[in-house]
Amino acid sequence: MSEVNRTDPGKRRARLEAVAPEALEALEADAEETGPLPELPNVEADDEVRMRAAPNPNGPWHLGNARMGAVLGTYREMYDGHLIVRFDDTDPETKRPDLDAYDAILRDLAYLGFEPDTVIRASDRLETYYEHARELIEAGGAYACACPQEQFSELKRAGEACDHRDRSAAESLSIFEAMVDGEYDPGETVLRVRTDIEHRNPALRDWVAFRTIDTPHPREAAADYRCWPMLDFQSGVDDHLTGVTHIVRGIDLQDSAKRQRFVYDYFDWEYPEVVHWGHVRTEEYDVPMSTSSIKERVDAGDLDGWDDPRAPTVASVRRRGIRGEALTRALTALGTSTSNVDLSMSAVYAENRDLIDDAADRHFLVRDTAEGDAEDGGGAVERRVVDGPETGTPPVHPEHEERGRRELPVSDGVLVESRDLPANGERVWLKGLGCVRHTSDAFRFESRDLDLVRDGEVSVVHWVPADRPRRVRLRTPDGDVEGYAETTLRDDAVGDLVQFERVGYGRVDAQAEDHTVVYYAHR
RNA sequence: GCUCCGAUAGUGUAGUCCGGCCAAUCAUAUUGCCCUCUCGAGGCAAUGACCAGGGUUCGAAUCCCUGUCGGAGCACCA
Numbered sequence: 001m002s003e004v005n006r007t008d009p010g011k012r013r014a015r016l017e018a019v020a021p022e023a024l025e026a027l028e029a030d031a032e033e034t035g036p037l038p039e040l041p042n043v044e045a046d047d048e049v050r051m052r053a054a055p056n057p058n059g060p061w062h063l064g065n066a067r068m069g070a071v072l073g074t075y076r077e078m079y080d081g082h083l084i085v086r087f088d089d090t091d092p093e094t095k096r097p098d099l100d101a102y103d104a105i106l107r108d109l110a111y112l113g114f115e116p117d118t119v120i121r122a123s124d125r126l127e128t129y130y131e132h133a134r135e136l137i138e139a140g141g142a143y144a145c146a147c148p149q150e151q152f153s154e155l156k157r158a159g160e161a162c163d164h165r166d167r168s169a170a171e172s173l174s175i176f177e178a179m180v181d182g183e184y185d186p187g188e189t190v191l192r193v194r195t196d197i198e199h200r201n202p203a204l205r206d207w208v209a210f211r212t213i214d215t216p217h218p219r220e221a222a223a224d225y226r227c228w229p230m231l232d233f234q235s236g237v238d239d240h241l242t243g244v245t246h247i248v249r250g251i252d253l254q255d256s257a258k259r260q261r262f263v264y265d266y267f268d269w270e271y272p273e274v275v276h277w278g279h280v281r282t283e284e285y286d287v288p289m290s291t292s293s294i295k296e297r298v299d300a301g302d303l304d305g306w307d308d309p310r311a312p313t314v315a316s317v318r319r320r321g322i323r324g325e326a327l328t329r330a331l332t333a334l335g336t337s338t339s340n341v342d343l344s345m346s347a348v349y350a351e352n353r354d355l356i357d358d359a360a361d362r363h364f365l366v367r368d369t370a371e372g373d374a375e376d377g378g379g380a381v382e383r384r385v386v387d388g389p390e391t392g393t394p395p396v397h398p399e400h401e402e403r404g405r406r407e408l409p410v411s412d413g414v415l416v417e418s419r420d421l422p423a424n425g426e427r428v429w430l431k432g433l434g435c436v437r438h439t440s441d442a443f444r445f446e447s448r449d450l451d452l453v454r455d456g457e458v459s460v461v462h463w464v465p466a467d468r469p470r471r472v473r474l475r476t477p478d479g480d481v482e483g484y485a486e487t488t489l490r491d492d493a494v495g496d497l498v499q500f501e502r503v504g505y506g507r508v509d510a511q512a513e514d515h516t517v518v519y520y521a522h523r
Numbered sequence: 524g525c526u527c528c529g530a531u532a533g534u535g536u537a538g539u540c541c542g543g544c545c546a547a548u549c550a551u552a553u554u555g556c557c558c559u560c561u562c563g564a565g566g567c568a569a570u571g572a573c574c575a576g577g578g579u580u581c582g583a584a585u586c587c588c589u590g591u592c593g594g595a596g597c598a599c600c601a
Contacts, residue, residue, distance in 0.1 A: 056601045094600050149599060156597080157525080190599055201526040203597040211599035231601050254527065255596050278529075278594070333535060333550075340594060344534045347551055357564055364561095399564070431560055453560050460560055501561040523562075 036332045037074055041273045046245040049081035053109070053116070054088045054235060054249070057101040059291040060306045061108040061314045063327075063343060064280040070331035071277075072248060073114030084242055085109065085116040088235060089123045090228050092217040097123075099218050104306075108314040111324040120242070122234050123222035129229045130180055132237050132267075133191060133210060137173045141266035142209055144175035146189045156205045159198045165206070179212055182226035186212045193233070195262040203255045204262075209233040236260035240269045248275045251338055278340040285312040285477065309477050309519055317348070320519040321497045321507025326352035349522035356497050356505060356521075361396050361403070364431070364462040365472055365500035366415045367483040376481055377417030382466050384413045385436060388445030392463075394432025394501075408432065408486055413466035414443070415484055420461035429458040431501065462501045471515035474506065481520075489516050497521075 043049055053072045055065065076083040085106065089097040102121070109116065136142045145152065145164040155162050176191055178184060191210040199205050208230050216223040229237075235256070239247060247257070257274045264271050280289075287294060287303070289312045297303045298311075307315035317327060330348040334341045367377035388410055396403040410433060422428040422438045427446065429435050435452050436443035452458050469484035485500070489508075492498065496508045498518065510517040 054601085058601085088601065091600060094598095153598085187599065199526090201597075202524095203526065203595095205597080207597095208599055213599085228599090230599075235601090251528075251595055252601085253596095258527090258596095276528085276595095330535090330551095335536065337529080337536090338594085339529045341536095342534060344551075347535065350551055353563075360563090362561080362563090394560075398559070398561080429560065434560095450560065462561070499561085499563065501563075503562085505563080 036329070037071065037078065038336060040075060040079070040246050040248075040275065043079060043246075048245070049075065049079040050084070050243050050245045051075060051081060051248060052084040052086045052239065052242065052244050054086045055105050056091075056095055057087045057089050057097045057105060058095045059098055059101050059295050060104040062289050062291060062294060063282060063312045063314065063317070063331075064289050065291075066108065066112060066314045066327060067277070067280055067331045067334065068249075069109045069112045069114060070328040071336065073109070073112060074328065074332045075246075075248065076114065076117075082117045083114065084118040084120065084244070086238060086242070087119075087121045087123070088231060089121060089217070089219070089222075090231065090234050091213070092222075092228070093213050093215040096215070097218050104315070111314060111318050112328045113324050118242070120238075121219070122229075122238065123217055123219050123225075125234075125238070126222065126225050126227075126229075128241070129210075129234055129237060130227075133176060133229075133233075134173060136193070136209075136263065136266055137176060137191070138169050139266050140169060140194065141263065142172065142191050142193050143167050144172040144179070144189055145192045145206075149187070156197070157202060159202075159205070161197045161206075165194065165197070176210070176227075179210060179227045182212070184212050186214055188212065193259075193262055195259070201255070201258070204258055207232060207259050232256050232259045233263065236263050239272055240264070240267070244272050246273045246275070248277070248336065251276045251278050275336050276338055277334075277336045278338050280334065280341055280343050282312060282343040282345060284345045285310065287311055309475050310479075319507065319509065321356065321505065321521040322348060322352045323355045326355055345522075352521065353505065357499070358397075358399070360497040360499040360505055361492075362394065362398070362406075362501050363485055363489055363498050364394075364408075364464050365474065365483050365485045365503050366417050366462070366464045366469075367474070367481055367503070369481055369483075377483075378419040379417070380415045380484060381418045381421055382413050382415050383421075383438070384442040385410045385430075385433075386439075386442050386444045388434065388436065388443070389448075392430060392433030406432070406486065406488065408465050409467050410465060411467070414463045415466055415469060416461055416463045420459075420463075422459075427452075427458045429453050429460045430463045431460050433463070462503075473515060473517050474500075474503075474520050475509070475517065476520040485516065492516070 051072050053068050072083055087102060143165055147162045152162060190208045192206045193209050195204055195206050197205050210227055210229050212226055213228050254276055261271055287310060294311055298305060303311050306313050307319040309316055309320055326348055329351045366380045368380040369376040390411060392408040392410055393405040395405050424438055424440045427435055427437045434448040435446045435458055437446050453460055464484050464486050468487050470487050470489045472483045472485045474481040474483060492508045494508055494510060499505045504523040505521040506518040509519045
């Protein structure tokens, strides 16, 4: 072996090829087939990789939630597996489900590029949870506890059992039935899983499995239930019953697996493989990436909706013309490590640019922002064009001459961004038209000789005919920008992706009578 | 207070399990050049990282210990 190690790698490879070609093949295949995501553990053990995405339908997805869809969907493709969407809607009060969110989430998932094989709702399955609770009580795995929350918490910290822990299974069972029948008030009594009250990790000690909630569930089918399971119980039972082989979820549920194992042990079930990922952050939005704070701002009218470009949501980036595939690629590139990660939107934009550049027809947009705002053009200014041709004819797409050229009339003058206005007496190249010299109140046409551009003698700028310019409202994550585009933008279909040259890509969102709304994607 | 987890360039990631092929991969970002009638696309190049300190070893990003920093849980939220 040491002799082999002293040999140089090239020779070693040749040697290995001679001795054991199949081993070499395996070695090299290993190195090359690095998929978008790391391999799931122990996939050989099961006939089929079955996973579940378990969103709480208390709102549409933000970019962090989207990671769930992107990663699970991609894994399903990698393994030709089975994807269950299970709505964990078992809290009608604190994290009250939003009836519109069920479909919104499925739409968000579809946008990311994935269809679930199965869709279920926890709130349809209460009877199943009750049955397993009864079985667990009878097996000695759970007991009804009437301790006030504070009091139990103290005992738990001290590692001491409460009096209720010794109750007989029969007594606990009858109390549980009364809970199911709605005979207890919230806070009066709960069902606890009997784990190990002295467990060195206090997070695992006798956790609550069921509690009473008087607020009716928003779904009519579940509105009569008062006794609701907690996530760890519900999710644990469902994972087993639906044959989940791999759980992939956030780091906040790290201890869940350990808690649920106690239940699994009572039932003699085998716990699925688990992968936990860290939190996703993104610094590019002012709105925090949390369902509740986005919801607050939408309700307060600070945001126009979940798809407001300022919101870090799936609906927002979709409306801006970012393909779901771009988001999925960027999100899966984050991997599944347990450390926290920053999602950089530039990664999403880079993926998207790659996907849409070919399809996006070119247009000019002259932004008409306040004077001095040089970043956004500095305001539109109008100039007559003297002694020039009738029209400018920039291509629809520089790499696709076959898509034709735009015909932009110049006889009524042109609009340019004041940032692009050359000093008096200086020249500038109006893209698709030619070189003009600025004569304080006009542009005097000089030449159509492209060598001026090629030699770098004049800078090239975009412009818009002053004749019937199309008003545009460009909606960006940093706020709205007004401007003027060439008239024909009026004819673009809603949903079309465009590139405003030297400004950036966007998606035509609406065609009003006198203006077009475009959502800005990225540069 | 108790328990668990993590740390590779601005960002993400590969490599860590099984130490040597790693003066560390790829993408993105930034910058420069080429090309292009866009600040887009395309091409080329440059920039930039193993949290710190000890230990083991001929050899440590990789193994061990300590520390630092960060995250999570200890809810009748998910």
